[in-house]
Each structure stands twice: as C-alpha cells, then as structure tokens.
Amino acid sequence: MPGQPMTRRSRFILEELGATPEWWEIALDRIASGDSPKDIADEYCIVFGAFMRWISGDEERSKGYAEALRIAAEGRAHECIPIADNEAETADTQRDKLRIDTRLRLASKWDRGRYGEKEAANGGTPLRDAKIEIVFVSANREPQQLEHVVGSGKAEDAS
Numbered sequence: 001m002p003g004q005p006m007t008r009r010s011r012f013i014l015e016e017l018g019a020t021p022e023w024w025e026i027a028l029d030r031i032a033s034g035d036s037p038k039d040i041a042d043e044y045c046i047v048f049g050a051f052m053r054w055i056s057g058d059e060e061r062s063k064g065y066a067e068a069l070r071i072a073a074e075g076r077a078h079e080c081i082p083i084a085d086n087e088a089e090t091a092d093t094q095r096d097k098l099r100i101d102t103r104l105r106l107a108s109k110w111d112r113g114r115y116g117e118k119e120a121a122n123g124g125t126p127l128r129d130a131k132i133e134i135v136f137v138s139a140n141r142e143p144q145q146l147e148h149v150v151g152s153g154k155a156e157d158a159s
Contacts, residue, residue, distance in 0.1 A: 007050050010051070013044055024064070069110040069111070073114070080099075083103075084096065
C-alpha cells in the first residue's frame, strides 16, 4: 500500500520526538497559541492522521491537546474585539463579520463549556436564534447596524 511506508516513517519520527517531553510541550504551546496541528505535523514531515492518532493514543497527550485547544479558543475569542473595533475607512463589515463568526465557531468547538451553545433554563433546549445587534462605527460614515441571528450565519441590515 503506497501510504504505508510514510505511516511507518511518521510513527518513527513521533517516537523519536515523543521521547522528549520538551518537544511535546513546545507543540502544545504552539497549538495553544493558534498554530494548527497540521502545520506542526507538516513541519516535521509527519502524516497528519498519524500525528492525530499518536495524540489520541495516549491519555496524557489527549488531555494536553484538549487543554491546548481550550487555550486556543480563548485566544480566538479575544481576537474578535480588535476586528469588531476596526475603524479603518476601508473596513469591510461583511468580511469582519465572517472573521468574527469563524473565530467564535472554532471557540465553540474547542471549548464547548465556555463558548458552546448554552442550555436554556426552560427545559434544556439549546439557545438558538438569539439576535445580536452589531454596530460598526466609522469616523467618516454613518453607523451601520447588523442584526445577526446566532446559528444562522446570516446578518441583515437593521437600519
């Protein structure tokens, strides 16, 4: 099978790198800082699937990876503030909204407890279709209001 030799090579590289806890700590710090595991695997010529199986094959590595993703979720959520506060004349509100939505969706997957869907007090159904009003203000333009329905991925001009 053509993919098999590369998998063995990946396993060998991972065994060599995994023998040094420092490498794994650096990899976790990079993931927590926003680097993708795919980029890390590619950098070391490791097949991505083999890298992910190596992580999930050990309870301590899995816990470390999950914690790194929770930290990355926090970073992604904090990236939304400067994007929303962008006051440049050339601000592209639709692009900014997409960037914010993408970061919040990633955060909701990586840290469901903090950024995932919350359950309503009235019987445990997830909160959906909640409306969020976003106001983009530019020094040279009128404020533009967008109404975003959570979960729909749609924004409508509320002006």
